[in-house]
Amino acid sequence: MHSHSRSRGGGRRRDEVERLKNFIAGEWVESRTSVYEQVVNPATRQVIAEVPLSTKEDVAAAVAAAEEGFKEWSRVPVPRRARVLFRYHDLLTRHQTELARLITTENGKNTTEAVGEVQRAIENVEFAAGAPSLMMGDSLSTIATDIEAVNYRYPLGVVAGITPFNFPMMVPCWMFPMAIALGNAFVLKPSEKTPLLAKTLAELLVEAGVPKGVLNIVYGAHDVVNGLIEHPAVRAISFVGSKPVGEYIYRRSGENLKRVQALTGAKNHILVLRDADLEEAARNVIASAFGSAGERCMACSVVAVEEAVADEFLDILVACAKEVAMGNGLDDGVFLGPVIREENLRRTVSYIEKGIAEGAKLLLDGRDRMDEQGYFIGPTIFDNVTPEMTIWKDEIFAPVLSVVRVANLKEAVEVANRSEFANGACIFTNNASAIRYFREHIDAGMLGINIGVPAPMAFFPFSGWKSSFYGTLHANGKDSVDFFTRKKVVTARYPVPDFAD
Numbered sequence: 001m002h003s004h005s006r007s008r009g010g011g012r013r014r015d016e017v018e019r020l021k022n023f024i025a026g027e028w029v030e031s032r033t034s035v036y037e038q039v040v041n042p043a044t045r046q047v048i049a050e051v052p053l054s055t056k057e058d059v060a061a062a063v064a065a066a067e068e069g070f071k072e073w074s075r076v077p078v079p080r081r082a083r084v085l086f087r088y089h090d091l092l093t094r095h096q097t098e099l100a101r102l103i104t105t106e107n108g109k110n111t112t113e114a115v116g117e118v119q120r121a122i123e124n125v126e127f128a129a130g131a132p133s134l135m136m137g138d139s140l141s142t143i144a145t146d147i148e149a150v151n152y153r154y155p156l157g158v159v160a161g162i163t164p165f166n167f168p169m170m171v172p173c174w175m176f177p178m179a180i181a182l183g184n185a186f187v188l189k190p191s192e193k194t195p196l197l198a199k200t201l202a203e204l205l206v207e208a209g210v211p212k213g214v215l216n217i218v219y220g221a222h223d224v225v226n227g228l229i230e231h232p233a234v235r236a237i238s239f240v241g242s243k244p245v246g247e248y249i250y251r252r253s254g255e256n257l258k259r260v261q262a263l264t265g266a267k268n269h270i271l272v273l274r275d276a277d278l279e280e281a282a283r284n285v286i287a288s289a290f291g292s293a294g295e296r297c298m299a300c301s302v303v304a305v306e307e308a309v310a311d312e313f314l315d316i317l318v319a320c321a322k323e324v325a326m327g328n329g330l331d332d333g334v335f336l337g338p339v340i341r342e343e344n345l346r347r348t349v350s351y352i353e354k355g356i357a358e359g360a361k362l363l364l365d366g367r368d369r370m371d372e373q374g375y376f377i378g379p380t381i382f383d384n385v386t387p388e389m390t391i392w393k394d395e396i397f398a399p400v401l402s403v404v405r406v407a408n409l410k411e412a413v414e415v416a417n418r419s420e421f422a423n424g425a426c427i428f429t430n431n432a433s434a435i436r437y438f439r440e441h442i443d444a445g446m447l448g449i450n451i452g453v454p455a456p457m458a459f460f461p462f463s464g465w466k467s468s469f470y471g472t473l474h475a476n477g478k479d480s481v482d483f484f485t486r487k488k489v490v491t492a493r494y495p496v497p498d499f500a501d
Ligand code: NAD
Pocket: 162, 163, 164, 165, 166, 167, 171, 189, 190, 191, 192, 220, 221, 222, 223, 225, 226, 240, 241, 242, 243, 245, 246, 248, 263, 264, 265, 266, 296, 297, 395, 397, 423, 462, 464, 468
């Protein structure tokens, strides 16, 4: 078939790059598309692969394969399914270094963060391997004379996941290990910007013993998403990504009568109170705001600091930020990697310009550290930001931090609560009453107390509020068990014979 490439990354093409294939019914098959997008290492601008922007026909083939796979897989006893997950856990652990290297190469985050991502992903597999306990229903031996009721859990059938570029391993692992352990068949559409991890994840799952059709991968962008939303056999869609896309997917999936969870954008605030250990708070803010180049849905985007300590805190913060080592995440000692694409770099620069134009005070200008080699931009800190400013409102998703000066805790909470987003929020203080006030009054679903990135572990829900989440059941934790199962409640009468006869 004739095919051509179109580059959105503007990357330098190497002579021989891998052209990714979809994974359908246990086979790596070429997409029906003629349109491929370049996958670029953001630290070097080098093209590392080409990803197909697959078609709705590719989606239909994957869903058909998943329907077939589901028939047998859903009948495999739960402990046997769990054993596949145990083997998968073992394989992922053994390949940790290679997986982390792949994450850094396609996403840009540093090696320590990449190893951390692999670890967090493995924890999801660990949790999913508990399927026999997680899938248990409940029962009541007598609901009326001689009548009992039992609640059984069953998988849904074919379910799908649509994932973002910023956690190419962890976010898919929020979804398919649990869905599969519970007996569903899965179609994954990874981000077209970071599609390589999914391939290795599938290869290792096959090695762990999962039968064909249970996990399928269709690479691409909106056509694949629309194909999944519109396909009648897809029972549920799990989405993680930006707010506009999440809203679209939530609405369209509803129209198509599907179960859906959409985890979306964020604008996370860290509150620094006057009694906090300012050095410790600054270290945490740096890690949270500039780690993974600010491309985390739990990244700190705004610090609300009490005026009484603001100058002292900012001196420490800016000094620490200037020390941040920037470069290719594969190199030793590098903390800050590139943003994902040229387009993200340009967007970041335009936000910095907007912040200046709107009257914020630029304390540290990341544009000074831009670098031709990759999509690099240094840590950027604005002081005197107000909630009226665009840099306070929008999710920038880059290493740009806004500082709002507040009189007290009450004002800090009020400021944070004005955001349309409500993913995470943190406080640095040793005052128990302040911590309680914060917990009771802040609008956010994931809180950190003297911790900068309060991302819950696999067995707790990833529980964003407001515009950071659309749906009822969150990803992870027991919510994910409910999301990927349906229930059958059996009410049974057992007339009592006379056993004396
Ligand atoms: P994105 O919304 O651009 O892409 C996410 C997925 O949606 C990708 O698979 C992409 O191909 C697809 N997509 C993009 N545009 C589409 C369209 N027009 N129609 C249909 N599908 C489309 O997000 P991203 O840039 O990959 O990731 C960053 C975003 O993800 C940030 O907003 C971040 O906050 C969010 N995120 C949220 C969480 C969370 O738990 N709340 C976790 C990680 C990332």
